[in-house]
Amino acid sequence: MGEAPAFYIEELPEELPSGITLKSRSCEAAIDIGGKTYLIGGADESALSLGVRIFDKSTSQWINPTVLGTKPKTCKGLWAVSPGQDRVLIIRKGSQPDDGIWFLEVDTPYVREQEKLHGTKVVAWSKGMRGNTQKPIVISGPSGVGKGTLVNKLMEEFPSFFGFSVSHTTRAPRVMEKDGIHYHFTEKSVMERDIKDGKFLEYASVHGNLYGTSIEAVELVADEGKRCILDIDVQGARSVRASSIEAMFIFICPPSMEELERRLRARGTETEEQVLKRLRNAKSELEQGVSSGLFDHILYNDNLDDCYQRLKKLLGLDGNAGSAVQSLPLEINLPLKDSVYVGKNKIIICCGSSELKESHSLFALDVSSLNGGAPGRTRGLTIYQVDPCCEGLEVINKLS
Numbered sequence: 001m002g003e004a005p006a007f008y009i010e011e012l013p014e015e016l017p018s019g020i021t022l023k024s025r026s027c028e029a030a031i032d033i034g035g036k037t038y039l040i041g042g043a044d045e046s047a048l049s050l051g052v053r054i055f056d057k058s059t060s061q062w063i064n065p066t067v068l069g070t071k072p073k074t075c076k077g078l079w080a081v082s083p084g085q086d087r088v089l090i091i092r093k094g095s096q097p098d099d100g101i102w103f104l105e106v107d108t109p110y111v112r113e114q115e116k117l118h119g120t121k122v123v124a125w126s127k128g129m130r131g132n133t134q135k136p137i138v139i140s141g142p143s144g145v146g147k148g149t150l151v152n153k154l155m156e157e158f159p160s161f162f163g164f165s166v167s168h169t170t171r172a173p174r175v176m177e178k179d180g181i182h183y184h185f186t187e188k189s190v191m192e193r194d195i196k197d198g199k200f201l202e203y204a205s206v207h208g209n210l211y212g213t214s215i216e217a218v219e220l221v222a223d224e225g226k227r228c229i230l231d232i233d234v235q236g237a238r239s240v241r242a243s244s245i246e247a248m249f250i251f252i253c254p255p256s257m258e259e260l261e262r263r264l265r266a267r268g269t270e271t272e273e274q275v276l277k278r279l280r281n282a283k284s285e286l287e288q289g290v291s292s293g294l295f296d297h298i299l300y301n302d303n304l305d306d307c308y309q310r311l312k313k314l315l316g317l318d319g320n321a322g323s324a325v326q327s328l329p330l331e332i333n334l335p336l337k338d339s340v341y342v343g344k345n346k347i348i349i350c351c352g353s354s355e356l357k358e359s360h361s362l363f364a365l366d367v368s369s370l371n372g373g374a375p376g377r378t379r380g381l382t383i384y385q386v387d388p389c390c391e392g393l394e395v396i397n398k399l400s
């Protein structure tokens with residue numbers, strides 16, 4: 001057989017110091033990658049106990065890494081397999097594929113970028129999802145230009161296609177704004193602590209308040225299989241551009257400063273002082289937006305309907321919107337027995353009987369075209385049923 005699916009604590013290499021006690025082996029898995037042993041799991045099934053420890057074989061030292069991303073809700077029945085050197089694939093036994101396949105990134109571009117920021121070893125969780133979604137859309141522009149209006153029109157016309165990333169902010173809610181829908185309205189100290197804990201993808205101080213996109217906000221949209229829209233300022237757009245996240249960047253311009261002021265005042269949501277501050281900031285935002293090369297597309301929002309049509313065209317929605325995710329319904333329960341066979345890009349999961357030849361449900365998990373990943377979900381997983389007499393055995397024979 002090829003690479004072992006996982007080895008449990010009693011099979012850990014001898015160099016590991018003694019004295020590690022585990023209450024339940026089904027809650028912990030370990031895997032070797034690049035001279036390090038990653039110990040994933042916990043003493044019980046709860047998410048709280050789900051941790052990651054790393055044993056560096058070259059120094060014989062334990063490392064407690066900074067763990068980013070949203071982790072699985074339970075750690076019951078873990079298998080760990082390594083499709084590559086940059087991430088560990090975790091299969092939770094006895095669960096549905098849409099909640100049972102997770103990645104722990106250990107050396108991806110995102111992890112390396114975060115290691116520089118944190119100054120510690122970093123690992124990051126990312127849930128595996130079937131099918132593909134398109135790159136997130138970042139929309140920026142000065143206050144009052146019509147970003148919210150355009151985004152709302154898009155979400156109303158294509159509710160199953162787009163999802164809005166609900167930002168956190170320390171500014172006070174406007175009359176019609178609802179917590180959790182328009183923004184997560186947050187205390188400054190809480191937001192600062194969460195930023196320090198690595199919960200934010202990006203953040204910036206805008207018009208005197210803190211705004212930020214949490215990793216969770218983007219993951220929630222991905223979980224619905226929708227394309228994520230981020231309405232963020234130019235500084236935030238710059239942070240996303242500098243990160244490992246691929247996105248489409250759109251800047252919305254007003255027809256003139258006079259019209260921008262008219263719209264901002266007509267909206268009637270800001271005090272005079274706030275209006276003046278927003279207009280002052282608009283000048284530098286427009287300079288940066290138009291001339292920095294940061295944005296892939298610049299849209300002039302003169303006539304609303306015309307601008308909306310141009311936005312739709314940019315997003316390829318002028319004809320057939322298509323469907324957000326190509327995910328086929330597939331009812332399988334990942335098996336409880338140790339029946340996983342691992343190749344480089346393909347993992348064969350044997351459900352039902354532990355006797356492979358007698359098994360009537362064999363599934364192939366293809367990880368050859370993964371995309372996305374932490375921060376957010378990992379897309380591009382393909383799971384399909386294979387005939388035990390044909391492809392499954394063929395693949396397994398090649399691995400043997």
Ligand SMILES: Nc1nc2c(ncn2[C@@H]2O[C@H](COP(=O)(O)OP(=O)(O)O)[C@@H](O)[C@H]2O)c(=O)[nH]1
Nearest residue numbers: 143144167203204206211212213231232233236
């Ligand atoms: N960097 C960043 N900017 C944000 C975020 N959410 C909102 N913003 C920006 O903050 C600015 C002020 O937003 P808001 O107070 O809602 O006012 P509005 O733009 O006049 O509707 C806008 O430029 C938004 O695009 C975020 O999560 N991160």
Ligand SMILES: Nc1ncnc2c1ncn2[C@@H]1O[C@H](COP(=O)(O)OP(=O)(O)O)[C@@H](O)[C@H]1O
Nearest residue numbers: 143144145146147148149263267301302303304
């Ligand atoms: N093309 C347009 N022409 C006239 N008014 C507009 C246009 N686009 C938006 N508005 C109006 O301008 C105001 C500001 O728009 P809004 O979407 O809140 O801007 P932003 O989200 O960029 O701050 C709103 O009252 C909106 O109805």
